[in-house]
Amino acid sequence: MTEDSSNTPAPAPAPANEAAAGIEPIRLPTIEEVRGQDIWNNCAVRSVASGVMGGGLGMAMGLFLGALDNPIHQEQMTGRQLFVYTAKQMGGRSWHSCKAFAVMxxxxxxxxxxxxxxxAKHDITNSAIAGCVTGGAISAKTGGPKGACLGCAGFAAFSVAIEKFLDRHE
Known part of the structure; x- marks a missing residue:
């Protein structure tokens, strides 16, 4: 017999190029993925979704902060009166925060x-401009032109700081 009877498997042939061994083939997106991306890239869809999510965040923050409000005459209130007062504070604050964050x-x-x-670029300048527009629009109603300018500068600086912190753009 000329065969080796040692029962050891033969070593697998090594790839010709070691770098090519880790490369995966390109996977094209499915038609559903392309349609989903097209829908999400629509500015109206993206804006409404952000408004809804902002409203949800504002409502949660309002509920939390409303629960922390203490009435002035707390020692004179019964448990029921304190509960009703706290519930009204939470509801009012959550609705106000919901509207503000949704608009923002x-x-x-x-x-x-x-x-x-x-x-046609995705960079930090877009966030700065959007922050300026948002801050100016929100502040213009109550602060006039001076408030709009300050709101623009403040919200733009905040937007840039958040983008730098999250490091989304290089």
Whole structure:
């Protein structure tokens, strides 16, 4: 017999190029993935989704902060009166925060999407411009032109700081 009877498996042939061994083939997206990306790239869809998510975040924050409000005459209130007072505070604060965060998310997302499509770039400048538009729009109602300028500068700086912190753009 000329065969080796040692029962050891033969070593697998090594790939010709070691670097090519770790490369995976390119996978094309399915039609459903492409349609989903097309829907999400629509500025109106993105803005409404951001407004809804902002409203949800605002409602949660309002509930939390409303629960922390203490009435002035707490020692004179019964348990039931304290519960009713706290529930009203939580409801009012959550609705106010819900509206504010929804508007803020909608304006910021719409402005960022429009600027991104107009500039055909995805960078930190888009966030700064969207922050300026958002801060200016929110502050203009109560502060006039001076408030709009300060809101623009403040929200743009905050947007840039968040982008730098999250390191989304290089």
């Amino acid at each position: 998310g909608l304006i910021f997302s719409a402005a960022e999407c429009v600027v991104e499509k107009a500039r």
